[in-house]
Amino acid sequence: xxxxxxxxxAFQTRDAVRxxxxxxxxAFFLAATEGTLRFAGGERAILTLTSVTIFVVPLVTLVxxxxxxxxxREFIELLLAQPVSRGKLFAGLYVGLTLPLAAAFTIGxxxxxxxHSGGEPTLGGAVVSLIGAGIALTATFTGVAFVVALRAExxxxxxxxxxxxxxxxxxxxxxxxxxxxxxxxxxxxxRALVVLTFANPIDLARVLLLQQLDVSALMGYTGAVFQQxxxxxxxxxxxxxxxxxxxxxxxxxxRAFRRKDF
Amino acid sequence: xxxxAALTKSFGATGVLRGLDLDLARGRITGLIGPNGSGKTTxxxxxxxxxxxDAGILSFDGEAVGRDVAYRARxxxxxxIARYPENLTVAExxxxxxxxxxxxxxxxETLIAQFGLRDQFEKRFRTLSGGNKQxxxxxxxxxxxxxxxxxxxxxxxxxxxxxxxxxxxxxAERDRGCTVLITSHIMAELDELCEDVxxxxxxxxxxxGSLSDIKHRTRQTTLERAVASMFIREVA
Numbered sequence: 001x002x003x004x005x006x007x008x009x010a011f012q013t014r015d016a017v018r019x020x021x022x023x024x025x026x027a028f029f030l031a032a033t034e035g036t037l038r039f040a041g042g043e044r045a046i047l048t049l050t051s052v053t054i055f056v057v058p059l060v061t062l063v064x065x066x067x068x069x070x071x072x073r074e075f076i077e078l079l080l081a082q083p084v085s086r087g088k089l090f091a092g093l094y095v096g097l098t099l100p101l102a103a104a105f106t107i108g109x110x111x112x113x114x115x116h117s118g119g120e121p122t123l124g125g126a127v128v129s130l131i132g133a134g135i136a137l138t139a140t141f142t143g144v145a146f147v148v149a150l151r152a153e154x155x156x157x158x159x160x161x162x163x164x165x166x167x168x169x170x171x172x173x174x175x176x177x178x179x180x181x182x183x184x185x186x187x188x189x190x191r192a193l194v195v196l197t198f199a200n201p202i203d204l205a206r207v208l209l210l211q212q213l214d215v216s217a218l219m220g221y222t223g224a225v226f227q228q229x230x231x232x233x234x235x236x237x238x239x240x241x242x243x244x245x246x247x248x249x250x251x252x253x254x255r256a257f258r259r260k261d262f
Numbered sequence: 263x264x265x266x267a268a269l270t271k272s273f274g275a276t277g278v279l280r281g282l283d284l285d286l287a288r289g290r291i292t293g294l295i296g297p298n299g300s301g302k303t304t305x306x307x308x309x310x311x312x313x314x315x316d317a318g319i320l321s322f323d324g325e326a327v328g329r330d331v332a333y334r335a336r337x338x339x340x341x342x343i344a345r346y347p348e349n350l351t352v353a354e355x356x357x358x359x360x361x362x363x364x365x366x367x368x369x370x371e372t373l374i375a376q377f378g379l380r381d382q383f384e385k386r387f388r389t390l391s392g393g394n395k396q397x398x399x400x401x402x403x404x405x406x407x408x409x410x411x412x413x414x415x416x417x418x419x420x421x422x423x424x425x426x427x428x429x430x431x432x433x434a435e436r437d438r439g440c441t442v443l444i445t446s447h448i449m450a451e452l453d454e455l456c457e458d459v460x461x462x463x464x465x466x467x468x469x470x471g472s473l474s475d476i477k478h479r480t481r482q483t484t485l486e487r488a489v490a491s492m493f494i495r496e497v498a
Contacts, residue, residue, distance in 0.1 A: 007361040018349035074345040083335040261313040
């Protein structure tokens with residue numbers, strides 16, 4: 001009965017849509033997109049929005065996701081006491097959390113672009129990529145939120161771990177890459193750096209998005225090497241890797257959910 | 263109805279259940295008592311499939327509790343804490359649980375009527391009082407005419423009138439043939455409802471028998487005194 005998944009999903013989506021935080025999140029992206037389109041416009045708008053997206057989407061997804069899951073603990077236990085399999089319940093809960101977050105982001109970015117689209121149809125592809133990458137990051141970090149909330153029994157600790165994961169992927173990681181480059185600059189590091197890019201979904205999303213624009217100088221070290229090595233052909237590989245980054249935490253989360261002692 | 267044999271469970275280094283043996287007879291009301299940390303909640307969670315035992319056997323109506331989730335369709339569970347997604351209404355929660363259960367049998371809506379919950383149906387959980395949340399909890403547990411009813415501190419937070427309604431309903435369920443397992447810190451309440459008593463201490467059953475049995479054995483007239491005297495003797 002895959003009905004169960006759909007019913008739990010629909011229930012949870014309704015809960016999320018009515019929450020104030022989701023409204024704030026949507027409003028934030030509406031304002032950010034509208035603002036950059038008005039004051040920067042064109043490619044520069046996409047550039048700014050890329051930075052905002054890869055910074056804000058993982059953070060908000062991780063924090064809202066873990067907070068929601070700790071709050072829903074008793075509710076999840078009540079559902080588990082019904083004749084429902086854990087796999088289906090996990091699927092319903094996961095999609096029910098990802099969908100509203102992804103929709104909020106999509107609406108926030110897409111609406112202003114649609115409203116302004118008259119002038120610059122050439123940006124269409126870049127906007128679609130931006131939204132695609134934002135949705136992929138949402139799906140990835142919702143999965144991470146599940147893993148964190150299921151593994152850490154204590155709510156405060158879980159929230160700390162979630163923010164730590166975000167810091168690691170968005171700030172510490174690039175610092176580490178730079179340190180590696182500074183220390184081993186005399187060696188041919190190109191391949192190693194591409195591997196490092198693929199190992200971080202946030203880096204991957206950034207490189208993927210900026211690659212489509214003519215701004216490789218702003219892509220950071222990994223980004224520059226990435227383009228040098230792959231050119232346009234790397235895009236497909238990067239999308240594939242981003243998809244793997246969605247699947248990995250989800251698989252880990254599902255496993256943790258099936259084995260968890262509630 | 264329920265049979266546990268040498269059931270063990272530890273969380274990290276602490277053993278919560280240390281070889282629990284228990285038999286619950288069909289159609290009786292059993293009070294599960296014991297100090298905090300004695301394993302009551304863990305036992306209930308294993309029975310519901312929320313937690314997996316490390317070793318031992320737990321069977322429900324002859325079937326081992328494990329992978330198959332179907333047996334839970336026959337259980338009504340009233341958890342101690344009633345917290346639900348706060349932006350949803352009472353009606354939506356009832357609809358979800360009904361959908362998930364997918365049960366064709368007619369529902370038992372006595373408690374919904376007696377608690378006057380219909381007036382609360384369109385309210386969101388955020389605005390619901392603690393007592394009303396507890397009533398929702400009770401009504402949900404009894405909605406599907408369960409064969410086994412598990413109640414964790416059922417009357418905590420209920421006003422006396424609602425508490426009496428719930429107790430009458432528990433007895434009516436028993437008369438229908440339902441097996442009832444109750445945990446409570448209020449011994450007077452168990453004294454009033456239970457026929458059997460199971461006393462847990464340090465993850466083992468220290469006493470299992472009828473209510474009159476425990477009173478007789480400890481030479482006390484109330485369950486509270488009987489449990490107290492048994493506890494003192496065990497600790498000493």
